[in-house]
Amino acid sequence: MEEIYESLLALQALDVEIARAAARVESFTPEFERLDEPVRALAREVESLRTQLQELRDSARRLERGAAEKRELLKRYEDRLQRVRTAREEVAARTEIDLIQRAAEADEKEALELQDQALRAELKLDELEKKLDEARAALEPRRHELESARAAAADELVILRDRRQNHAIRINPAALRLYERIRGNNGRTAITALTPDGACSSCFGVIPLQKQVEIRQGPELVRCEFCGVILYPGS
Numbered sequence: 001m002e003e004i005y006e007s008l009l010a011l012q013a014l015d016v017e018i019a020r021a022a023a024r025v026e027s028f029t030p031e032f033e034r035l036d037e038p039v040r041a042l043a044r045e046v047e048s049l050r051t052q053l054q055e056l057r058d059s060a061r062r063l064e065r066g067a068a069e070k071r072e073l074l075k076r077y078e079d080r081l082q083r084v085r086t087a088r089e090e091v092a093a094r095t096e097i098d099l100i101q102r103a104a105e106a107d108e109k110e111a112l113e114l115q116d117q118a119l120r121a122e123l124k125l126d127e128l129e130k131k132l133d134e135a136r137a138a139l140e141p142r143r144h145e146l147e148s149a150r151a152a153a154a155d156e157l158v159i160l161r162d163r164r165q166n167h168a169i170r171i172n173p174a175a176l177r178l179y180e181r182i183r184g185n186n187g188r189t190a191i192t193a194l195t196p197d198g199a200c201s202s203c204f205g206v207i208p209l210q211k212q213v214e215i216r217q218g219p220e221l222v223r224c225e226f227c228g229v230i231l232y233p234g235s
Helices: 002-081 087-168 173-181 209-217
Strands: 191-194 230-233
Touching: 002 087, 002 173, 002 191, 002 230, 087 209, 087 230, 209 230
Parallel strands: 191 230
Antiparallel strands: none
């Protein structure tokens, strides 16, 4: 039994190392997020400004098309004015011409204002894109450092898992199955010592005397009746 206890304890020690190594690999994710947040914020600002710039350009083009259409309509009304026969028709035609003229001028004026806004947005976008490139370049050394450290941690995790696999195949299959069932997916303690005064060193529940004898002398693995871990004779 001593050999089984030692094998399970060694396996548990490896599992603890593996859990720590996996946590170390995972710890790089928030580090990368913190590192990249200023760049992501700038990138969002750049993308928002690009969208705004495109909307300004589209609106300016629509107004220009609207103004051009109104100018064409204005020509038709001016031609019609040459053919009016009564004073009433002339007044009506001139009223329409005046309305269309003002609408066309309003579209042209608004289009020019939007073009001016678009120009300012374009200049700001150029400035932001430059800042974004500079921010990315500034972070590159630290990013490379983190990527190297994460790769090293991942390599260590692979090595530990290989060691565990090689160790596990040499353990008594029934003992290994029991260990795995107790440890589960949460990585709880699966094997712990029986204290000199007969208590489980995991939950500190006092083990009945008969069970203590079985743990110290028996041929089978014994579990704590309180917390379920495997107990082995402590020193």
